[in-house]
Amino acid sequence: MRLIFSSLTIIFLSFNISNSQILQNDTYQYFIDLNKAENDQLEIELITPVISTATTEFKLPAMVPGTYRVYNFGRFVSGLKAYDKSGNELTTEKKDVNSWEISNADKLYKLKYFVDDSFDDTSDEKIFEPAGTSIEKDSVFIFNNHGFFGYFKDNLKNEYVLNFTKPDGFYGSSSLANTIRNNNLEVFTAPDYQFVVDNPIMFCLPDTTTINFDETSVLISVYSPGKGVKSKDLSAKLKDLLNAIRNFLGGKLTADRYTFIFYFTNKEGSGSFGALEHNYSSLYFMPDVPKESAPYMINQLQSTSAHEFYHTVTPLNLHSEEIGNFDFNNPKMSKHLWLYEGVTEYFADYIQLREGLVDLKEYGKNIERKISGSMMYNDSLPFTEMSLGALDKYEEQYFNVYQKGALIGLSLDILIREESNGSMGLQDVINIMLQKYGKDKSFKDEDLFDEIVALTSPKIGEFFQNYVAGDQRIPYSEIFSKVGIKVKSIPYNKIDMGGVQMGFNQKTYRLVIKQIAEDNSFVKELGVKNGDELVSINGKQINFMTMREIFGSLKNKIKTGDNFEMVVARNDESGTEKMETLKGVVSKVKTAFDSEVIIEKDLSEQQIKLRTAWLGK
């Protein structure tokens, strides 16, 4: 059946392409020829759905789900032109960075425009690559579809057909339904715009492995320019992980198909690595590593993959209206990032612990890192407020969702078990809510705390009011000791660098000063300039490993009045790198706290009971 349908459609399509009179209907019919990429730019052709209004607006998104950042994908579009059936140009007017108004829209037949990729964007507004686009002729294409394909504001629910002409042997990895796939042509369809955005595609020569479970087929697709990481090696690790998640979720995975898209890069990108979640896939952007380092990378990816996969639970199947009725061009934030990102991060690690992929000692180290990490952010800012302001006011605090957010998850899990006498945990509460809500039904942002309290106890309500919606600091040691995890908090002095933003140069492996706040006297006095790369402090080399120690730590005690000598690498006018030694005196320190997490062995009866309930053994 499928074969007949496919070959017929091919004849139909090629006939139509050559005659450039494709029948217009209710669908968005997109045509892209990957062979015609030039200077990392692609021409996009759209046979539009029939529009019945006199004017319409064509839009690309300002933001997409899961990123919690406004990116304005319209800024990569240029040369947009609209035509009627006879090929006459219609008037278009750019309304804002993401919108084009089209006159005589009831005559509209075709749009043509060019798209530049975001991976090579040189502006300061870098897009986190897992949400971005890449056009590398003859090697790889990343279609985060929201970067290429747009929508008319009243036609978000129309079907999309994406027709790709591709280089010989290229393969499009995606969870989108594929209606045609041959050597040079690939056609994907999606029921609406949200679905197009939710399903990225990677085109390249394939390195893929499939893992089959009874209910789910999982595709692992890898692009590694140095061929250091192979889909076969990754899939061995991911199979263990998916089995663990499957066990944990009650013997079934949440999606009927799933695609892991791994893009490894040998170029300097935005400076961040990571992944973005979707209902049926996740897309990873990581540094390409040589074969010898691949096992380390694969280990690292186990936790990242666990995080992304757990997102199929929340926010994808458990979310408030702000996420459920996602507005691509006027995004609204929910108060509950602690749930979407924090609880996800908690479960990513906890599932591995509970299912035996990591032991309690290793898990303890992980809590230690999360507590220390969370102390780099404002610990008394209510998490619900941070969440509402994550796009603007509290942008800088967002990354705390992976630190404190996860600790909120652990605290809740322990407290819910204590209150239920061990019979119920956080996942049980989520399971009940999944039954009630799910992908297509949103909860009300305002009601979430009350709903969880109704399923658990008033004590949980107090926790939410004090520590999630309130400004009180979570008493980690008190809560975690209920399962025999001791947290020792130890103060130390740290050099107050003030408002300095740092990046990382992947070529030199050095930290780079990106921006210095105007009122930052210490760094200014030293003579540090934007673009300086940090080489050493007081004779000690600065790198990722020593970074936390070097500005002051328990081991490296620092006080005001200490001499301070910093070597930076700086380019002179001719672009030649020179080493500069900057000298000063530490003028300001601030108190920071380091935490030590100890897994206790001597437990009370109550602690044994709760730890057993928490670990499930």
Ligand SMILES: [Zn+2]
């Ligand atoms: Zn996440």
